[in-house]
Amino acid sequence: MKRRTFLKGTVASGMLSVAASAGLLTPRRVLAAWPETAFAAKSIDDALDTLLGDTTLATSADIKIKAPEIAENGAVVPITISTGMAAESISVLIAKNPSPLACSFALGGSTLGFVSTRVKMGETSDLIAVVKSGGKLYSAKKTVKVTIGGCGG
DSSP states (O other): OOOOHHHHHHHHHHHHHHHHTTTTHHHHHHHHOHHHHHHHHHHHHHHHHHHHSSOOOOEEETTEEESEEESOOOTOOEEEEESSSSSSEEEEEESSSSSOOEEEEETTTTTOEEEEEEEEESEEEEEEEEEEEEEEEEEEEEEESSOOOOOOO
């Protein structure tokens, strides 16, 4: 290892340590805006209203959901949501989870409408993808059967 690289790394980690100990890098300040009330909502309509300001959904065939028909383990269900729309955001809701809002992604203007993640499902339920495009909400749903529950089941 070169001496300059070592010194740069040491100085950078030292500055981060000082900033963290001074309280400048608390998790609330470092993390992006988090819609706590939307994730705490107990119904799909409450989550949509809090997160996106509307509950009116139009069904769209342009939204593609790739998820397993049968999830062996509800604790880790891989999903992919894609759309050809100019998406402002993509949100995933799971109807029978204790908190229906699983995740929400705010997309930039030049970003492709594509999200791939893993969600937790408590039981067999509808997985609902909501895409906000042009100020309107579009949705698609797919039923995923869960054999072993992930949310305490």
